[in-house]
Amino acid sequence: MPSKIRPDVTIQHVGDESLVLDLKTGQIHQLNPTAAWILAQCDGEKSTESISKEFAEQFSLESDVAETDVTNTIQQLAQIKVIDID
Amino acid sequence: MTVQEDNINASADQVSEVTSTSDHIVNFEIFGVGVQVNCNDDYIRQLLLQNYSAFLVESANADLTYRAVTKPDGSGYQLNSYQLDSSDPVTDGDFLYNFEKDIELSLQLLRKEWYFIHGAALTYAGKACLLIAPSGGGKSTTTWALLNNGFCYLSDELAPVDPRDMTVAAYPHALCLKAAPPASFPLPDSTLRTRRAMHVPVEALPNGYRMEPTPLHGIFFVQFKPELTSPVIKPVSEGEAAARIYANTLNLLAHADQGLPATITIAQHVPAFEICTTRDLLLSVELLRDTLTAL
Numbered sequence: 001m002p003s004k005i006r007p008d009v010t011i012q013h014v015g016d017e018s019l020v021l022d023l024k025t026g027q028i029h030q031l032n033p034t035a036a037w038i039l040a041q042c043d044g045e046k047s048t049e050s051i052s053k054e055f056a057e058q059f060s061l062e063s064d065v066a067e068t069d070v071t072n073t074i075q076q077l078a079q080i081k082v083i084d085i086d
Numbered sequence: 087m088t089v090q091e092d093n094i095n096a097s098a099d100q101v102s103e104v105t106s107t108s109d110h111i112v113n114f115e116i117f118g119v120g121v122q123v124n125c126n127d128d129y130i131r132q133l134l135l136q137n138y139s140a141f142l143v144e145s146a147n148a149d150l151t152y153r154a155v156t157k158p159d160g161s162g163y164q165l166n167s168y169q170l171d172s173s174d175p176v177t178d179g180d181f182l183y184n185f186e187k188d189i190e191l192s193l194q195l196l197r198k199e200w201y202f203i204h205g206a207a208l209t210y211a212g213k214a215c216l217l218i219a220p221s222g223g224g225k226s227t228t229t230w231a232l233l234n235n236g237f238c239y240l241s242d243e244l245a246p247v248d249p250r251d252m253t254v255a256a257y258p259h260a261l262c263l264k265a266a267p268p269a270s271f272p273l274p275d276s277t278l279r280t281r282r283a284m285h286v287p288v289e290a291l292p293n294g295y296r297m298e299p300t301p302l303h304g305i306f307f308v309q310f311k312p313e314l315t316s317p318v319i320k321p322v323s324e325g326e327a328a329a330r331i332y333a334n335t336l337n338l339l340a341h342a343d344q345g346l347p348a349t350i351t352i353a354q355h356v357p358a359f360e361i362c363t364t365r366d367l368l369l370s371v372e373l374l375r376d377t378l379t380a381l
Contacts, residue, residue, distance in 0.1 A: 010343065010346065012346055012347070012350055014323075014324045014325040014328055014354070015323065015324050015325060017323060017325030019325060019328055019329060019346065019350070021332075021344065021346050023344065026338070026344070028329050028332045028333060028346075029329070030325050030326055030328075031325075
């Protein structure tokens with residue numbers, strides 16, 4: 001399922017980390033480099049599977065490890081209302 | 087080791103000289119903002135003088151005016167301003183709290199260019215540092231311990247940072263402690279005790295206070311961990327520092343893009359650390375002081 005960054009969040013990069021600010025609630029979230037990379041792939045087009053495949057290549061991971069990481073991260077990003085999952 | 091700071095201001099003599107000019111009106115100047123309080127009795131006036139003596143001026147063009155009233159039946163105190171109308175009498179501690187909060191909010195509105203962080207600001211050997219902690223996290227107690235060990239006072243609650251030159255403006259009202267510090271760091275006799283808190287006048291601080299903006303060299307996120315046997319300090323990343331600073335900033339909406347770029351600028355320019363303090367405050371003080379000295 002594709003996922004997309006919500007329009008009411010703004011993202012700023014600080015070194016290799018990212019800060020995600022929810023403009024509606026004022027809540028701020030700090031993402032580590034891998035979570036920031038996964039968030040950047042959430043363009044509303046790519047599926048979780050395709051992001052996992054790219055993630056495995058990018059970070060030299062086993063495909064099942066990559067899929068677990070990406071799935072969990074996307075769920076967490078959805079939970080904190082940074083992305084919508086279609 | 088104790089370091090004498092330059093520019094320590096306002097002796098007790100200066101205070102009495104200024105206050106003798108009026109029986110009822112007290113004038114302060116804070117961040118260039120004139121504040122005038124018309125008091126109807128001496129006790130309430132003394133409350134203000136003890137807490138804001140660093141800002142006393144003989145007269146000021148009043149940007150903010152207050153009326154502080156002791157109820158004739160002795161049931162409490164009221165504070166009124168253009169934005170505050172407290173009809174219910176309150177205790178002396180509540181009165182000071184209300185005044186403090188109203189002043190802080192007004193100053194944020196009048197000095198929008200500054201970035202107001204909820205935290206303590208201290209200096210050591212000309213370097214300013216901020217202590218940021220959650221409520222009950224040991225900020226005030228750590229501040230008091232540092233002031234007893236060579237640090238000089240800028241503020242205990244409100245740290246205005248100028249993002250243009252990374253300096254911290256001084257806001258040295260009386261140091262406010264909600265809980266008594268450990269016996270090894272007793273409070274001076276001149277401490278004002280209200281029902282709400284203990285207020286240490288700035289004249290009684292061991293190493294005095296500064297009024298000048300001071301370059302910011304370090305930010306310390308304080309956590310009290312009584313279960314630890316010795317304090318621990320570790321650097322935090324710029325991203326984490328920015329997120330933590332952001333969560334403790336009071337006037338984010340006064341800045342572009344809800345304050346996020348200004349927050350990041352501060353986090354990228356000033357090293358930040360998490361320090362876990364313990365019951366042995368002196369060890370925590372030494373660790374923090376050594377870290378700041380090395381920056």
